[in-house]
Structure formats: structure tokens, C-alpha cells
Amino acid sequence: MIIAVDGPTASGKGTIAKALAAHFGLPHLDTGLLYRAVGKQVVQAGGDPDSPADALAATEFPDSLLDDPDLRNEVTGSLASRVSIHPAVRQALFARQRSFATQAGGAVLDGRDIGTVIAPEAQVKLYVTASVEVRAQRRCAEMRDAGREVSLDEMMADLAARDERDTNRNDAPLMVAPDALLIDTTSLGKDAAIAAAVDAVNSATGQQPCP
Numbered sequence: 001m002i003i004a005v006d007g008p009t010a011s012g013k014g015t016i017a018k019a020l021a022a023h024f025g026l027p028h029l030d031t032g033l034l035y036r037a038v039g040k041q042v043v044q045a046g047g048d049p050d051s052p053a054d055a056l057a058a059t060e061f062p063d064s065l066l067d068d069p070d071l072r073n074e075v076t077g078s079l080a081s082r083v084s085i086h087p088a089v090r091q092a093l094f095a096r097q098r099s100f101a102t103q104a105g106g107a108v109l110d111g112r113d114i115g116t117v118i119a120p121e122a123q124v125k126l127y128v129t130a131s132v133e134v135r136a137q138r139r140c141a142e143m144r145d146a147g148r149e150v151s152l153d154e155m156m157a158d159l160a161a162r163d164e165r166d167t168n169r170n171d172a173p174l175m176v177a178p179d180a181l182l183i184d185t186t187s188l189g190k191d192a193a194i195a196a197a198v199d200a201v202n203s204a205t206g207q208q209p210c211p
Helices: 013-024 032-044 052-060 063-067 074-083 087-101 114-118 132-145 152-168 190-205
Strands: 002-006 028-030 107-111 124-129 181-184
Touching: 002 013, 002 114, 013 028, 013 107, 013 124, 013 190, 028 087, 032 052, 032 063, 032 074, 032 087, 052 074, 052 087, 074 152, 087 107, 087 114, 107 114, 114 124, 124 190, 132 152, 181 190
Parallel strands: 002 107, 002 124, 028 107, 124 181
Antiparallel strands: none
């Protein structure tokens, strides 16, 4: 079973995807980390994330980079959004994601084009979203917990800019697959959002939840 979880930054898709993987006993891939690694690699190499050539060269990043905690920060997140608009970068990372999705037994992948491009044949497609303000509040809380301060207005502006790039890029834009199930986490806590996702998967696959 392939479960595709798409959605914008800070919508809760990563948390939901990890929980689904644990619940259904499937491997999980956060595809956004691949693009964050490319963004980080570009900067480390002294390149320009807005340059198609520099970004493509950075797709040859070492696997060890995926363990770098800096990939989770906001600076790297913005870099990921910038390099992901280049078609050549997306193509270079396509095979890696596709291989993970089609492994024996299935998998859970979260990103922005899983259900539309990477695994359009996925048995379950979820699109996780939330309002920009709520997403910004969540991100600000994460930053504070990490010892970094950022204003809500700045975070909202950053997320809005990422949304604009992701939804309007020519290649594999962020969009809701026609057969995706929508989960709006704006007013949902973590446990409620996960429960809604598990219910959605069970409903889509005809599985009965444990009594």
C-alpha cells in the first residue's frame, strides 16, 4: 500500500505521515528533506539556489547530509522552496523518490507532489492543509522551542512566499490530487489530526479499525 501525503509547509503532513507509517507498519520518507539537502548543498558549495545549474549540481549531495539538523530550520526550508522550482532538480530526485514509493510492501511518503507526480497510483492520497496564520503560529512555537525567536508576521510572510512559489511553479506544482482526501488541521490538535488521517486511510482501503 502506498500512502501519499501532500500539503504546504507546517500543515502537519510530516507528523501525520510518520504516525501513519508507524500505525500501518510502513517505511516513511519525508521527500522535503531531499530538497532541503539540495538547498543546503548549494550554499555550502558557494552556489546560487536560483541558478538551475548550481541547484542541479547540488543534487549530488552526500547521504550523510540528510542527518544534518540544520535541514529542519527555516533558512534551509526557504532554500528548498527555491531550488525545487527547477525542473532539472525535480527530475534528478524523481528516481530516488519513485524507488522508495514502489518498494515491496508499500510506503508512506510526504511532500508536495507525491499523489500527483511521484506516486499517482497511490492507493491512498491525503492532502493536509491549514490556514497560513495557524501554520505560522506552529512554526513560531517550534522555533521558540529550538531557542530561536521570529515574529509571527515574518513567519506568515515567509510561508505565504513559499506557498506562492510551490503552487505556481511550472513543474509539479503543489496541488490537490482529484482523488485526494482533504484533512484541514487548522482547528485540530496533533492527536485529532492523526486520528482523522488513520480513519481516512481505513475508509479508503476498506479496512476496519480495531475495536
